[in-house]
Amino acid sequence: MSSENGRGDGAQGAAPEQLALIRESVRKANTPRAKPRTWRGAALAARLPVARVLVDKGVLHLDRYFDYAVPEELDEQAQPGVRVRVRFGAGRHRVREGRREGGGLVDGFLIERRAESDYSGPLAALAQVVSPEPVLSEELLGLARAVADRYAGSLADVLQLAVPPRSARAEQRPSPAALPPPSAPDTGSWDRYEHGHAFLGALASGRSPRALWHALPGPLWSEELARAVVATLASGRGALVVVPDGRSATRVDRALTELLGEGAHALLTADAGPEKRYAQWLAVRRGSVRAVVGTRAAMFAPVTDLGLVAIWDDGDDSHSEQHAPQPHARDVLLLRAALDKCAFLAGSWSCTVEAAQLVESGWARPLVAGREQVRRTAPVVRTVGDDDLARDEAARAARLPSVAWQVAREGLRHGPVLVQVPRRGYVPRMACARCRAPARCRHCAGPLEGKDGGLLGCGWCGRVESGWHCLECGGFRLRAQVVGARRTAEELGRAFPAVPVRTSGREQVLDTVPGTPALVVSTPGAEPVAEGGYAAALLLDGWAMLGRPDLRAGEEALRRWIAAAALVRPQEQGGTVVVVAEPTLRPVQALVRWDPVGHAVRELTERAELGFPPVSRMAAVSGTAAAVAEYLAAVELPPDAEVLGPVPLPPTPPGRPRRPGAAPPGEHWERALVRVPRGSGAALASALKTAQAARLARGSGAPVRVRIDPPDIG
Known part of the structure; x- marks a missing residue:
């Protein structure tokens, strides 16, 4: 049979039965093959x-x-x-x-x-x-995928953070029966806030308000958080609270136990141990427990029918995960609020620029107290310059300006006095006594430190310096730039010989101290709670925190100061805070007025003018110079992306652990910043992830590290 119409004519002359067989063969050929049994x-x-x-x-x-x-x-x-x-x-x-x-x-x-x-x-x-x-529900998988996409990471890495390691004994243990919803709580101390009653009422009625909560100073914040959780549970929904450390988690845990009784909520912290923590996590996943309080890893807790996500002190760097893809707890909870359509609460004594942007954009509402209420609750704040040295010998020995000396002496008559020192340890960094230029090593330009025995040595290379002089002014005298907690405690002990001195820092963090007279020397974030509150607080070396080469230096200094000052008694009980810093600086003035929200709003305005986060989105690309250049040449960035740098990263001193933002020991790394408008953040993350995946698939040798929204871009 001849063919004039190509390969399709082969079936034209076939019988109907043959045609049916041909069509059936074609259908089977086009049908995906079933897998063998x-x-x-x-x-x-x-x-x-x-x-x-x-x-x-x-x-x-x-x-x-x-x-x-x-x-x-x-x-x-x-x-x-x-x-x-x-x-x-x-x-x-x-x-x-x-x-x-x-x-x-x-x-x-x-x-x-x-x-x-x-x-x-x-x-x-x-x-x-x-x-x-x-252990992996559809909701948790969706959240993990959203986090991986936002931070240009892998889903497997996020799930390692979200799902704790397995414990067979914990799985075999039955979870307790779910408790019925509690009654809606009374507002308690939420009445101190202008819209506190309405906020709790909205939670209890099943609605999903979103609020930025500027908490009043004092110890009531944990009880107020607990009442917000109970109000959410009363609506038949679940609640999740993320706090920066175990001490804060213990306070909220205690407050929830007082309101709900034992076993009505889960505490997820690393201190519990792997088996107990996994058992608690399983109780949450199985729906036996619908309220969770925990540290950073709890941001992924699989709470059933989530009605509220809350974070306390979102500016604390403990909320930033250090394992890939390094998500921030605040951003994860924001994703959960959007995916689960639940309420959101960001609370703190201070206020971050990111939180202020949530209010400025209209996404969240402010939850604050009136100015008169703030004045009644906050202590008096006094400022002194660092050059206002004490006139007597004891004050001079303790490095205290006269005003700080007087406040400390008066406060010790009525209770404990808190002394905040901005750096841990004993060894002080040195600076020129005349012009205050940092004293640096002649060999590697590292910082010079006072060693034991009066020697002067480099903090990077370890060389001893015997003939230092200032390259700026020619001076030969040195002064301590920042003195650590241990040395400050020794000096204060000599200045106040009849008063006990307690320290709280890296070696030992105190949770509470008695309300009796004592000097409590602490590093930022390690301040213990005093029974009845501190009579006074001294915030030393404020300029050291303000002078950090970091975009967040002012915000972070104010946050640390307010966290310490919030532990001091109200001014009507004589509570006084002295901050040793330049009085005209914006963070110092915000502390005096107790106005962290205003400070954050002004910072947000300035960053908008300069195109800095959170108005824009940024990514840090770091590695060797050749690796960074190769990566940036290969990545297909969004059209509105701007590449800043690269610039050299500071080296890690020999024998020291690697610091965030520093190069690995013995290597010379560079970092480039990629900036895009906020609306292009997803496109930037996708482009960086695609380029990194292609690079890994090729087996490129030198590593390149990519971090979305790095906390430190100084």
Whole structure:
């Protein structure tokens, strides 16, 4: 038979039966092939024999799902959300990450079961279901994916932060029965705020208000947070509170126990230990407990029917995760508020620029007290310049200006006095006594420090300096630039010989101190709570915090000062704070007026004019000069992106741990900043992630580190 119409004529002369057979053959050819019901002789699951798995490799170019066959014996246990083990690196899964994978067992999460796979080759089978406990819900998976996309990270890395390590004994232990919703609480001390009653009422009625809460000074903040949680529970919903440290978590935990009783909420902190913490996490996931308070890792807690997410002191750097992709707890809770359509509360004695932007944009409402209430609650704040030295010998020995000396002496008649020192340790950094230029090493330009025995040495290279003179003014006299907590405690002990001196810092952090007269020397963030409040507080060396080369220097100094001053008694009880810093500086004036919100709003206005975060979004790209240049040349940035730098990163001194924002020991690294308008943040993260994944897939040698929204861009 001749053909005039090409390959389609072969069926024109066929009988109807033959035509039907041809069409059936075409249909079968175009139908995706069903997977074999056996794999290497083992029977597969009769229904949904394909498992889609996220392997726990944590590298960007493997940030996708892989299909595996489900053996019949694992059919019942292999449900979405469970932990599994699979062979990775053999057959179709062989990849290269700078080396060949051997096909060993790796952990993973089973994402979904499917009838067929879009992969045409043979599938490896699930090796093991680690536990039938479904630890990964659809809601948690969606949140983890949103966090990974925002921070240009891998989903596996986020899930390592979100799902705690397994404990078999904790899984075998039954969770307690869920308690009925409590009654709506009375407003208590929320009446001190202009809209406090309305805020609690909205939570109790099932609504989802969003508020920036400027908490009044004093110890009532933990009780107020607890009442917001109870009001949310009264509506039949769950609540999550994230605090910066274990001490804060203990205070909120105690307040919740007083309101709800034992066992009605979960405390998720690292201090609990792996087994207990996992048991608490499981009780939350199973719905037995619907209220959670915890530190940074609790931001992913799988609370059922989430009605409120709250964060306390979002400016504390403890809220910034140090493991990839380094998310911030505030931003994770903002994502949860959007995904779950729940209430949001950011509370602090101070106010960050990011929180102020939430109010300026109209996304959240301010929750503040009236000025008269603030004046009644806050202590009196007095300022003195650093040059106002005491006139007597004892004050001169303690490095206290006369006003600070007098306030400390008067405060010790009525209770404890807090002394905040901005740096830990004993060794002081040195500066010229005449012009205050930092004293630097002649060999490496590192900072000179006073060593034991009166020697002067470099803090970077360790060389001893015997003939120093100031290169700025020619002076030969030195002064302590910042004196650590231990040395300050010794000097104050000599100046006030009859008064006990307590220290709280890195070696030992005190939680509380008695209300009896004593000097309490503390580093920022380690201030213990005094029974009845401190009679006075001295904030020393304020210029050292304000002089940091950091965009957030003023904001951070004010936050640390207010956190210490909030522990002091109200002015009507004689509470007084002395800050040793230039009185005309904006953060100092904001402390005097107790107006951190106004300070944050003015900072936000200035950053908007300069295009700094949070008005813009930034990413830091760091590595060797060649690696950074290669990466920036390969990445397809958004059209409105602006590359700043690169500039050299400060080296890590030999024998010292690597500091954030510093190069690894012995290496010379550079950092470039990429800035985009806020609306292009998602596009920037996607571009950086794509370029990094391609680079890893090629097996490029020198590492490049990418961080979205770095906290320090000074």
